[in-house]
Amino acid sequence: MNLYNIKDHSEQVSFQQAVKQGLGRQQGLFFPSELPHFDNIDELLEMDLVSRSRVILGALIGDELSDEALAGMLKRAFHFPAPVKKVNDKVSALELFHGPTLAFKDFGGRFMAQCLREFGGGQKITILTATSGDTGAAVAHAFHGIDNIDVVVLYPKGKISPLQEALFCTLGDNIHTLAVEGTFDDCQAMVKQAFDDAELRQAVGLNSANSINISRLMAQICYYFEAVAQVPKEARNNLVVSVPSGNFGNLTAGLLGKAMGLPVKRFIAATNVNDTVPRYLETGEWAPKETVPTLANAMDVSAPNNWPRIEELCQIKGWGLDQLGYGAIDDATTVSTLQGMNEQGYLCEPHGAIAYNLLEQQLADDEYGLFLCTAHPAKFKESVDEALSIDLPLPKPLADAAEKPLLSDTIAADFSLVRAKLMSL
Ligand SMILES: *Cc1c(COP(=O)(O)O)cnc(C)c1O
Numbered sequence: 001m002n003l004y005n006i007k008d009h010s011e012q013v014s015f016q017q018a019v020k021q022g023l024g025r026q027q028g029l030f031f032p033s034e035l036p037h038f039d040n041i042d043e044l045l046e047m048d049l050v051s052r053s054r055v056i057l058g059a060l061i062g063d064e065l066s067d068e069a070l071a072g073m074l075k076r077a078f079h080f081p082a083p084v085k086k087v088n089d090k091v092s093a094l095e096l097f098h099g100p101t102l103a104f105k106d107f108g109g110r111f112m113a114q115c116l117r118e119f120g121g122g123q124k125i126t127i128l129t130a131t132s133g134d135t136g137a138a139v140a141h142a143f144h145g146i147d148n149i150d151v152v153v154l155y156p157k158g159k160i161s162p163l164q165e166a167l168f169c170t171l172g173d174n175i176h177t178l179a180v181e182g183t184f185d186d187c188q189a190m191v192k193q194a195f196d197d198a199e200l201r202q203a204v205g206l207n208s209a210n211s212i213n214i215s216r217l218m219a220q221i222c223y224y225f226e227a228v229a230q231v232p233k234e235a236r237n238n239l240v241v242s243v244p245s246g247n248f249g250n251l252t253a254g255l256l257g258k259a260m261g262l263p264v265k266r267f268i269a270a271t272n273v274n275d276t277v278p279r280y281l282e283t284g285e286w287a288p289k290e291t292v293p294t295l296a297n298a299m300d301v302s303a304p305n306n307w308p309r310i311e312e313l314c315q316i317k318g319w320g321l322d323q324l325g326y327g328a329i330d331d332a333t334t335v336s337t338l339q340g341m342n343e344q345g346y347l348c349e350p351h352g353a354i355a356y357n358l359l360e361q362q363l364a365d366d367e368y369g370l371f372l373c374t375a376h377p378a379k380f381k382e383s384v385d386e387a388l389s390i391d392l393p394l395p396k397p398l399a400d401a402a403e404k405p406l407l408s409d410t411i412a413a414d415f416s417l418v419r420a421k422l423m424s425l
Helices: 015-021 041-046 049-064 067-077 105-119 134-143 162-169 184-196 198-204 214-230 233-238 249-259 276-283 307-317 331-343 350-362 377-388 396-402 415-424
Strands: 002-005 008-014 030-032 084-088 091-095 125-130 149-156 175-181 206-208 239-244 266-271 325-328 368-373 409-412
Touching: 008 015, 015 049, 015 105, 015 214, 030 307, 041 049, 041 214, 049 067, 049 214, 067 105, 091 214, 091 350, 105 134, 105 214, 125 134, 125 184, 125 415, 134 149, 134 162, 134 175, 149 184, 149 415, 162 175, 162 377, 162 396, 175 184, 175 415, 184 198, 184 206, 184 415, 198 206, 198 415, 214 239, 214 249, 233 239, 239 249, 239 350, 249 266, 249 307, 266 276, 266 350, 276 325, 325 350, 331 350, 331 377, 350 368, 350 377, 409 415
Parallel strands: 091 368, 125 149, 125 206, 149 175, 175 409, 239 266, 239 368, 266 325
Antiparallel strands: 002 008, 002 030, 084 091
């Protein structure tokens, strides 16, 4: 598999290099030089998740991984289901939260860990990632206990839920967590700075595991196929998929799936009031604002770092950006949407509710809708309990984590402190 740097097409790398390097020169994102196209979609959709993913990723990655190695990696990474649940006659939910950290980022995080273990060759690797909530947990769990790999997670102090924090800041061992006095964008900026620091990169074998890493996107393509496999056959060509978006990795993966032949009529880019992309699609002007905290805090991102990949793909495929649905939902509407969903018998959390709301608004009479549920409702227990006047029981992984002491260090949003921590490992 060949990939090129979107900012400098002369930089070409293999899949292995792209996974290890994360970002290219000038912080450019890697993009596949070629995408396979499947004409045997019906046949693919008959397969189970792991077997089908082996075909899809095998075609994408090519001979850099043996079929046998890939099969083993996928078996270890995707050991939990991605069920589609009916909400009403026209709309279903794709539940992506049945993995160990109860959020969709388990798919990308676990596959990436398998890739690095496979490609690592016993050299020291340090994973540095910024999280607005779920990436950190998924990455920490995916890498916990792997030899020769240290993980450093930066997150905005006080801006993620206490349960989210418990899930990845209580692991210890090779997992190091830093609570940053700042926003998620500050954390993300420091990660970028670290990758620009050639000496540091070399010294600690720096690697990023946030949604810019191509291996994570590739894993995510697989569950879009799994979703379409479960919707009624007659809905397949009239399917609208709504994606709750922050950094837009999830939507990128969906669009890559479509480019590879997956029958999806259109996608909806659903955000909270951090609406840089919806405003851009409306006005053509890219104008990020200060990040605002919301109930759907894993989407509190005003400078979404995967967006250039979406532009690149649309350009290659000749898709106009006007084919994308979009919209932004405020907290009050998120709460009333959660209540409306609960009345229909579907218990959701803020991120999924935002995607559902826009889907209901934009679905035509002859279309069938699917929205992504990116986290287990109990991961956002405070908001869900309050919106629905209930007391959600904690699933076991969360209950266990909540009992343990937090092991994070608190630091100012100052890159030199992050650098010192990395050098000390
Ligand atoms: C990360 C996350 C999102 C946003 O996904 P992106 O790929 O960054 O757009 C949505 N919901 C939840 C629960 C998340 O953790």
